[in-house]
Amino acid sequence: MQQTNSRLKLFLLVQILAWTSLLGLFLWRLSAGKATLAHTIFFSLVTVAFIIGNYITLFRKLKYPLVMVPPPTETHAVPPQNVLAAEAQLVIATDLHGQVSYLNPAAARALGYSSAMPPSFFALFPENELEQAGRGRWLSLGAVGMPPGPPEQGALRYFLDFASSTSPSVMHESEVRLQRANGEPLPALAVFTVLRDLAGEICGLLCVATDMAMRQRGEQERLHALHRQNHSLLNAIADGIFGIDLEGRLLLVNPAGAKMFDMAESQLIGRLVHEIVHESRQDDDGCGPTCRILRSLMAEEPQGGEETFFRADGTSFPVEFAAMPVIEENRITGMVISFRDVSQRHALERMKDEFISTVSHELRTPLTSIRGALGLLSAGVLGTMSEKASHLLRIAVTNTDRLVRLINDILDLERMESGRAPLHFGTCDLAELVRQAVETMAPMADAAGVKLESSVPSQRLDADSDRLMQVLTNLLSNAIKFSPAGSAVQITVESSDRTGMVTLRVTDAGRGIPADKLESVFDRFQQVDVADARQKGGTGLGLAICRSIVQQHGGNIWAEHNATSGVTFAMQLPRSHAVATTDIPKLRAMEIHGPATVLVCDDDPGIRTIVAEQLRLHGYTVVEADRGEQAIAMAQEHNLDAILLDLYMPGISGWETLNRLKRNALTADIPIVVLSVLSPSERPRLAGDADGWVQKPFNENLLLNELGRVLHGSEGPTHILLVEDDHDLASIILASFERAGIHISHAATRQEAIAMCRSQRPDLLILDLTLPDGDGFGVIDWLRRHPEMRTLPVVVYSGHEVSEREMGQLRLGPTQFLTKAKVQPKDVEALVLTMVRQSRAQTGATTDKV
Amino acid sequence: MRKVLIIDDEDDIREVAALSLEAVAGWTVVTAHCGAEGIRVAAAEKPDAILLDVMMPEMDGPTTFKNLQANPETSHIPVLLLTAKVQGVDQRRFASLGVKAVLFKPFDPLTLSEEMAAVLGWTD
Numbered sequence: 001m002q003q004t005n006s007r008l009k010l011f012l013l014v015q016i017l018a019w020t021s022l023l024g025l026f027l028w029r030l031s032a033g034k035a036t037l038a039h040t041i042f043f044s045l046v047t048v049a050f051i052i053g054n055y056i057t058l059f060r061k062l063k064y065p066l067v068m069v070p071p072p073t074e075t076h077a078v079p080p081q082n083v084l085a086a087e088a089q090l091v092i093a094t095d096l097h098g099q100v101s102y103l104n105p106a107a108a109r110a111l112g113y114s115s116a117m118p119p120s121f122f123a124l125f126p127e128n129e130l131e132q133a134g135r136g137r138w139l140s141l142g143a144v145g146m147p148p149g150p151p152e153q154g155a156l157r158y159f160l161d162f163a164s165s166t167s168p169s170v171m172h173e174s175e176v177r178l179q180r181a182n183g184e185p186l187p188a189l190a191v192f193t194v195l196r197d198l199a200g201e202i203c204g205l206l207c208v209a210t211d212m213a214m215r216q217r218g219e220q221e222r223l224h225a226l227h228r229q230n231h232s233l234l235n236a237i238a239d240g241i242f243g244i245d246l247e248g249r250l251l252l253v254n255p256a257g258a259k260m261f262d263m264a265e266s267q268l269i270g271r272l273v274h275e276i277v278h279e280s281r282q283d284d285d286g287c288g289p290t291c292r293i294l295r296s297l298m299a300e301e302p303q304g305g306e307e308t309f310f311r312a313d314g315t316s317f318p319v320e321f322a323a324m325p326v327i328e329e330n331r332i333t334g335m336v337i338s339f340r341d342v343s344q345r346h347a348l349e350r351m352k353d354e355f356i357s358t359v360s361h362e363l364r365t366p367l368t369s370i371r372g373a374l375g376l377l378s379a380g381v382l383g384t385m386s387e388k389a390s391h392l393l394r395i396a397v398t399n400t401d402r403l404v405r406l407i408n409d410i411l412d413l414e415r416m417e418s419g420r421a422p423l424h425f426g427t428c429d430l431a432e433l434v435r436q437a438v439e440t441m442a443p444m445a446d447a448a449g450v451k452l453e454s455s456v457p458s459q460r461l462d463a464d465s466d467r468l469m470q471v472l473t474n475l476l477s478n479a480i481k482f483s484p485a486g487s488a489v490q491i492t493v494e495s496s497d498r499t500g501m502v503t504l505r506v507t508d509a510g511r512g513i514p515a516d517k518l519e520s521v522f523d524r525f526q527q528v529d530v531a532d533a534r535q536k537g538g539t540g541l542g543l544a545i546c547r548s549i550v551q552q553h554g555g556n557i558w559a560e561h562n563a564t565s566g567v568t569f570a571m572q573l574p575r576s577h578a579v580a581t582t583d584i585p586k587l588r589a590m591e592i593h594g595p596a597t598v599l600v601c602d603d604d605p606g607i608r609t610i611v612a613e614q615l616r617l618h619g620y621t622v623v624e625a626d627r628g629e630q631a632i633a634m635a636q637e638h639n640l641d642a643i644l645l646d647l648y649m650p651g652i653s654g655w656e657t658l659n660r661l662k663r664n665a666l667t668a669d670i671p672i673v674v675l676s677v678l679s680p681s682e683r684p685r686l687a688g689d690a691d692g693w694v695q696k697p698f699n700e701n702l703l704l705n706e707l708g709r710v711l712h713g714s715e716g717p718t719h720i721l722l723v724e725d726d727h728d729l730a731s732i733i734l735a736s737f738e739r740a741g742i743h744i745s746h747a748a749t750r751q752e753a754i755a756m757c758r759s760q761r762p763d764l765l766i767l768d769l770t771l772p773d774g775d776g777f778g779v780i781d782w783l784r785r786h787p788e789m790r791t792l793p794v795v796v797y798s799g800h801e802v803s804e805r806e807m808g809q810l811r812l813g814p815t816q817f818l819t820k821a822k823v824q825p826k827d828v829e830a831l832v833l834t835m836v837r838q839s840r841a842q843t844g845a846t847t848d849k850v
Numbered sequence: 851m852r853k854v855l856i857i858d859d860e861d862d863i864r865e866v867a868a869l870s871l872e873a874v875a876g877w878t879v880v881t882a883h884c885g886a887e888g889i890r891v892a893a894a895e896k897p898d899a900i901l902l903d904v905m906m907p908e909m910d911g912p913t914t915f916k917n918l919q920a921n922p923e924t925s926h927i928p929v930l931l932l933t934a935k936v937q938g939v940d941q942r943r944f945a946s947l948g949v950k951a952v953l954f955k956p957f958d959p960l961t962l963s964e965e966m967a968a969v970l971g972w973t974d
Contacts (some may be wrong), residue, residue, distance in 0.1 A: 367955075369865075
């Protein structure tokens with residue numbers, strides 16, 4: 001800019017010199033008497049032209065030192081900003097003379113110039129304010145760097161100076177105090193830009209100011225309104241609400257909640273929630289790893305259940321609670337627990353229980369007399385009677401029996417379905433149960449001339465043996481009833497290792513069940529043929545009871561139409577009770593190569609115990625320490641394979657403990673995994689870095705994965721390839737893996753996926769089946785042709801159910817299939833982490849063996 | 851000749867049960883309509899077994915049983931509960947009492963004596 005100024009000045013100087021020499025010439029001519037009229041006129045014209053011409057172009061430009069700038073690529077007269085947007089925005093435009101060229105209605109109103117225009121720009125922006133503003137902030141949409149040096153002239157010139165030399169879209173933002181017509185100041189946040197005309201010449205300055213006071217007031221009002229709304233909501237809710245921070249301290253409690261504890265809100269806020277609800281608990285088991293509230297406080301997913309809360313005075317009340325983590329920007333910042341006093345509901349249930357018990361008793365008592373009397377008469381114990389009389393009595397006895405069975409069944413079903421008859425699980429042998437059932441039903445079978453054939457190998461499973469017997473005898477009883485004399489009832493058992501299920505089948509050779517009734521036979525009081533009920537003495541509830549029992553075991557029962565004749569009732573049960581409760585096949589815990597010993601160091605006993613338990617469940621040997629000093633001592637004494645270290649502890653901090661362990665030759669090799677609420681990216685530089693990092697709150701999978709990695713993973717971080725064309729879904733999945741510290745890359749097409757696999761073999765592949773340029777099958781096919789990819793673990797994540805045949809085509813190494821609608825991204829994360837752990841353990845094991 | 855004492859507050863049940871044991875098994879039966887009377891009769895008659903109802907007013911089955919056990923004259927007599935309370939929670943409670951067996955109402959009058967004999971180990 002200085003250059004252009006000097007160029008102008010040089011030009012002017014040259015002109016002046018020229019004119020001066022012309023003047024000199026003229027004067028010389030004049031003095032020599034040789035100046036003609038023509039010369040005079042000529043000279044005057046030149047002078048006039050000189051003056052006028054320069055005045056119009058140069059002088060004005062020197063006053064506002066500008067240079068011709070090349071026309072901008074955009075012909076914006078107004079900066080790219082929605083100027084007319086809000087009412088609170090004041091728009092003021094001025095020309096190069098400081099004359100206000102535009103004032104929007106909001107500005108006019110705010111500044112008090114509704115009827116007349118302000119005299120000048122400087123009436124609105126006192127010079128000293130502009131200077132102040134000159135020191136404000138430059139916002140640039142593409143401009144380079146900050147303006148050089150402090151402003152020399154008035155800020156108006158300063159802006160124009162700077163703006164003229166840089167890109168068209170430069171803005172300057174600062175807090176200024178505009179001046180109202182009445183002299184009062186108006187604090188505002190002002191954004192200045194230059195206005196250019198169509199030729200690109202600067203023609204003025206534009207200021208868009210936001211009235212700070214109004215904005216603040218507006219915001220405050222909104223805030224107040226929000227507060228009031230929140231407050232009235234919380235006050236109105238009948239359930240108790242706890243707002244909890246990451247440490248488990250109470251930040252917020254609503255009136256209902258405080259009332260349940262008989263305390264004022266102020267007495268509860270700031271205290272540890274677990275203390276509030278369980279402190280005065282008189283149990284001797286205290287609150288170990290099984291404490292549901294403690295676990296909820298550490299969890300990252302919504303939790304819920306029933307618990308007992310204790311008041312300060314030791315009295316307790318049963319609650320149903322739901323705990324939800326609060327997530328802001330992908331990070332857990334706290335938790336909300338809502339809870340409800342269910343003592344009334346419990347009381348109601350107790351009443352119902354008692355009622356059922358009483359009813360049962362009341363019905364049975366008179367039946368006893370009836371049954372007894374009729375039985376004796378019918379048997380002829382008190383003398384013989386006519387045949388007709390005898391026959392009638394038999395009818396009476398049979399129906400009395402039927403009534404008793406009906407009462408039993410109804411009550412049984414009611415209790416089971418309301419959960420008041422919980423199963424008692426134990427280990428049983430299916431073969432033994434079948435043998436007993438056959439023995440029990442033998443008399444009935446013999447009487448009907450039906451043979452019972454069973455070929456059941458020994459099969460252990462977790463079940464309630466009494467209830468299972470009930471099902472078996474019921475199925476056998478039905479089979480016998482509906483079998484013709486001379487036929488056989490067959491009992492067979494199949495078991496599958498892959499699904500962990502055992503299937504038992506009872507097949508008869510009777511009339512069978514029509515296809516449309518195969519489902520409905522399990523409904524209450526449904527029999528295939530009404531006549532059957534009376535003849536066979538059934539209650540119509542047997543199968544309903546069987547279904548209830550089987551379902552409570554986590555299994556399934558159904559009827560199959562036999563090709564030849566009769567019907568097969570099939571019952572499928574999980575062998576192990578734990579497997580029954582999850583939908584996604586939970587892969588077994590990884591086999592550690594040799595028992596690994598891990599030290600858990602955390603001053604919080606709750607967390608320490610929970611972590612230790614989880615590790616033990618997965619086969620680790622665990623030792624515990626609650627202080628840094630203890631951890632260091634134990635590290636030297638014991639032969640540790642890894643250390644889990646909390647950072648914030650009393651005594652010597654986690655950082656210091658980490659340092660000392662790494663500096664000591666004896667312990668420097670032990671891999672250390674840090675447990676901290678900070679994320680790995682936040683951790684400051686440390687001498688002797690941690691080998692692994694798990695961010696609290698963490699879940700089991702994250703911890704185990706990280707531990708497994710430091711113990712076995714020597715190839716560096718896990719690398720996962722996600723092949724997914726839906727970008728939104730991809731970003732969700734990518735975000736959830738970020739926390740696990742796993743390197744995950746994303747390919748959106750088949751080509752990309754293959755290219756990425758070619759350059760680096762991933763540790764695991766997450767594959768969407770539908771891709772824009774082909775499909776998942778194509779990717780798998782390509783991978784299968786390369787020997788080193790053939791054992792790749794794959795998670796197929798598809799929008800539709802995959803058929804058996806398709807599954808076969810998609811398998812490489814260990815492969816799992818998930819349907820998008822049925823699983824959450826979180827479940828994908830858990831599954832993937834487990835698979836990665838497994839595959840690492842396998843590779844670790846094989847390399848160790850070598 | 852076995853002698854059995856039936857303690858039950860329901861007249862009809864007492865009658866039918868007595869008839870069942872007498873007609874079918876040929877045993878001698880004495881009865882009582884409440885716990886207190888039952889204890890008196892037991893001490894006086896010294897039966898070989900007691901069939902005891904659970905739900906009775908004033909003194910219920912379990913309490914009667916405890917009193918029978920406390921009385922040296924009757925503590926040796928085996929007691930079988932005869933009850934309509936068939937639910938699991940009740941069963942567990944009865945099991946902890948220490949009675950010989952628990953029989954359910956309604957019973958089959960033709961097999962009641964057989965069941966009792968099996969539990970008591972009476973082979974005749």
